[in-house]
Amino acid sequence: MSLMSTVPSVPRRLVVSGAGSGIGRATAELARERGWSVLGLDLAEDRRAGIIACDITDEGSVRDAFARVDEVWEGAAPDALTHCAGVYRFRPALETTAEAWDAVLAINARGSLLVASAAARRMREGGGGSVTLLSSIGAARGDAGEPSAAYSASKGAVESLTRQLAVEWGPYGIRCNAVAPGVIDTPMTTVSGDPGAFEQVLRRIPARRLGTAEEVARVCLFLASAESAYVSGTIIAVDGGQSAS
Numbered sequence: 001m002s003l004m005s006t007v008p009s010v011p012r013r014l015v016v017s018g019a020g021s022g023i024g025r026a027t028a029e030l031a032r033e034r035g036w037s038v039l040g041l042d043l044a045e046d047r048r049a050g051i052i053a054c055d056i057t058d059e060g061s062v063r064d065a066f067a068r069v070d071e072v073w074e075g076a077a078p079d080a081l082t083h084c085a086g087v088y089r090f091r092p093a094l095e096t097t098a099e100a101w102d103a104v105l106a107i108n109a110r111g112s113l114l115v116a117s118a119a120a121r122r123m124r125e126g127g128g129g130s131v132t133l134l135s136s137i138g139a140a141r142g143d144a145g146e147p148s149a150a151y152s153a154s155k156g157a158v159e160s161l162t163r164q165l166a167v168e169w170g171p172y173g174i175r176c177n178a179v180a181p182g183v184i185d186t187p188m189t190t191v192s193g194d195p196g197a198f199e200q201v202l203r204r205i206p207a208r209r210l211g212t213a214e215e216v217a218r219v220c221l222f223l224a225s226a227e228s229a230y231v232s233g234t235i236i237a238v239d240g241g242q243s244a245s
């Protein structure tokens with residue numbers, strides 16, 4: 001039996017959620033530069049940027065958005081999904097209402113399942129693929145400076161989901177991994193509080209700087225591509241060494 005991978009070495013079709021901003025936008029742009037055919041999903045449609053409107057919390061909206069993906073790619077399955085859509089809402093645990101909790105979990109946790117499943121149904125038909133979810137350093141570490149209990153818990157859910165999907169979907173040839181960024185310079189990142197807050201954040205990062213969206217995108221594309229053909233069920237930190245300190 002040949003041990004050569006059957007995964008195609010030429011990248012083909014990539015769906016990127018959250019493609020309107022930050023890491024998702026950087027991933028979509030870099031993938032296009034590298035020759036992928038890319039379709040984005042985000043709350044607002046943007047035809048010029050190849051973005052299809054989709055609210056990832058809503059099953060019907062995800063179904064409609066993927067029906068549009070099918071139309072554009074004439075029924076061909078995506079080879080990869082990079083699921084970047086998500087929210088961070090600063091709120092200490094004691095101020096977190098049930099409603100605030102549910103709102104964050106619906107986007108970051110439920111949204112991950114809905115979008116990953118819509119992509120995986122097609123990948124299963126297409127013979128396999130790669131799903132990359134976005135976790136956060138907050139899944140594994142508490143944040144004293146800008147706490148968000150709902151956000152941290154939602155990213156813990158993303159990491160558990162990543163392992164579960166890797167196990168359930170592995171037999172279909174679908175890999176599932178997550179990227180766990182540290183503090184990345186995107187519209188999501190607000191370092192608030194006293195003027196020394198930014199310096200405090202930098203002191204906790206061995207690299208002594210924030211990451212860029214493109215640095216995260218490069219790792220997402222490694223996971224999307226055949227370069228990572230035997231990588232599944234893992235969480236890759238992209239955090240300038242912060243989780244090691």
Ligand SMILES: NC(=O)c1ccc[n+]([C@@H]2O[C@H](COP(=O)([O-])OP(=O)(O)OC[C@H]3O[C@@H](n4cnc5c(N)ncnc54)[C@H](O)[C@@H]3O)[C@@H](O)[C@H]2O)c1
Pocket residue numbers: 017018019020021022023024041042043044054055056057083084085086087088107111134135136137180181182183184185186187188189
């Ligand atoms: N920026 C960071 O420092 C950082 C750190 C760790 C993890 N992350 C994770 O990386 C991912 C991308 O973050 P980012 O910094 O690029 O954020 P961002 O705010 O720049 O982009 C997030 C995108 O998600 C979209 N989105 C939000 N809710 C949606 C919904 N219901 N349906 C569809 N789209 C929706 C937004 O419209 C936006 O375009 C997120 O999952 C985030 O939690 C970011």
